[in-house]
Amino acid sequence: MTFPLTREQAQAAATTASAERDTIQANILELDGSFGKRLLAGAPLTGQSRDSWEKTSATLARLWETFTAYSAVIDRASEILNAPGRIPAMRVGEAVSLLTGPSVRLTRAVAPLSQRELTSGGLTQMTLQATVREMRGSFSEVAAVLTAAENVWNEISEGIRQITSDLEAAKRQLPGLDGGELGGSLTQAENSLRELRERLNSDPLTFWTGGQVDTSRLSRLRQEAGAAVTQVNELARVRTDADRRLAEIAAAIAEAQQAWQDATVATERATARVAAPPGDPLPDVSWLVRRTSGLTELKTAGRWTRLASELDAIDKQAANVIRRCKEVEQAATGLVEQRDQLRGLLDAYRAKAGGIGAAENAELDQRYQQAKNLLWTAPCDLAAATAAVNGYQQAILHLRRSGDRS
Numbered sequence: 001m002t003f004p005l006t007r008e009q010a011q012a013a014a015t016t017a018s019a020e021r022d023t024i025q026a027n028i029l030e031l032d033g034s035f036g037k038r039l040l041a042g043a044p045l046t047g048q049s050r051d052s053w054e055k056t057s058a059t060l061a062r063l064w065e066t067f068t069a070y071s072a073v074i075d076r077a078s079e080i081l082n083a084p085g086r087i088p089a090m091r092v093g094e095a096v097s098l099l100t101g102p103s104v105r106l107t108r109a110v111a112p113l114s115q116r117e118l119t120s121g122g123l124t125q126m127t128l129q130a131t132v133r134e135m136r137g138s139f140s141e142v143a144a145v146l147t148a149a150e151n152v153w154n155e156i157s158e159g160i161r162q163i164t165s166d167l168e169a170a171k172r173q174l175p176g177l178d179g180g181e182l183g184g185s186l187t188q189a190e191n192s193l194r195e196l197r198e199r200l201n202s203d204p205l206t207f208w209t210g211g212q213v214d215t216s217r218l219s220r221l222r223q224e225a226g227a228a229v230t231q232v233n234e235l236a237r238v239r240t241d242a243d244r245r246l247a248e249i250a251a252a253i254a255e256a257q258q259a260w261q262d263a264t265v266a267t268e269r270a271t272a273r274v275a276a277p278p279g280d281p282l283p284d285v286s287w288l289v290r291r292t293s294g295l296t297e298l299k300t301a302g303r304w305t306r307l308a309s310e311l312d313a314i315d316k317q318a319a320n321v322i323r324r325c326k327e328v329e330q331a332a333t334g335l336v337e338q339r340d341q342l343r344g345l346l347d348a349y350r351a352k353a354g355g356i357g358a359a360e361n362a363e364l365d366q367r368y369q370q371a372k373n374l375l376w377t378a379p380c381d382l383a384a385a386t387a388a389v390n391g392y393q394q395a396i397l398h399l400r401r402s403g404d405r406s
Helices: 007-032 035-041 047-081 089-100 128-173 179-202 216-240 242-273 286-301 304-355 362-375 382-402
Strands: 104-107 123-126
Touching: 007 047, 007 089, 007 128, 035 047, 035 128, 047 089, 047 104, 047 128, 104 128, 123 128, 128 179, 128 216, 179 216, 216 242, 216 304, 242 286, 242 304, 286 304, 304 362, 304 382, 362 382
Parallel strands: none
Antiparallel strands: 104 123
């Protein structure tokens, strides 16, 4: 059912419909020329992407057919209303009918016989408004698929590009390194990269899950390639830094030898001066020197994996030897320092005894001489000397409290 409109009202309605048509056309053109459409239309698709594109391309073709029929109705109505001179009411009514009635004639595929109704056929007619609603739904359906394909391509292809660059850089460093295992790791990563690239090219929509790009395969490839690249980079660094690392190892072993010598001297000095239970034995440093004998040969042979392993192991072992030797040295030095501290303490207490007038006290003098004999006897019995000094101190404190100086 249509409602009578004046020519001016009908012209205004046609102008509005034309403006909406132009907007729709611009959006469909942008959709049809999008990267997502070019990506799917220009590739030999397989799997999910092939099935989805077959459906989507059919929907896009139907969208253009619908738009063409829709646009033709608007053009006919505008042509009637924009004719020069007076327009008969019947012609105005015809234009109004086109703008408001079921004027868009569309041909649709006939449903299978089992699903067909008695009155259904291949021809249908819709109003402009209903046609816009249908095109809006088709547009959204196509845009969703094309946008998904574009998002997948942008994210996955960028990851592939970066991984490709990293692998190529690693391969350029490979000559002269331990190529067997490393080359195998890089080849395996390249094979995985090729499989991912082929899947992206042939079935990009398989990476679209739950409304977002599924990057799990890309992440696994990053880890696989990253491990291979890191290994190559580390060995290349070993090759570049070999001379510096060898010099550092030599310096570390020299430091370990010096630490062993210092600890030996400190231990012998302490043993001569203080009687104490034996401490931890010094670590053997000579085997470190023997272990370095083959490092230069490994470098010459280009066995960088083995060289890196040996350098790391020797470096840790040298550090451990240095630490243990310093601990032994500090323990030995501490014993002598403890004896010297007791000597100073004994002299301080003797001065304190003189200060309270007990310098001639026979018992104090006897305690003093006992402590002094222990502290100035080599090797010093540190436990007995400590007890003697403490006894001398307690005796002085007792005399000071009692006031007895005799």
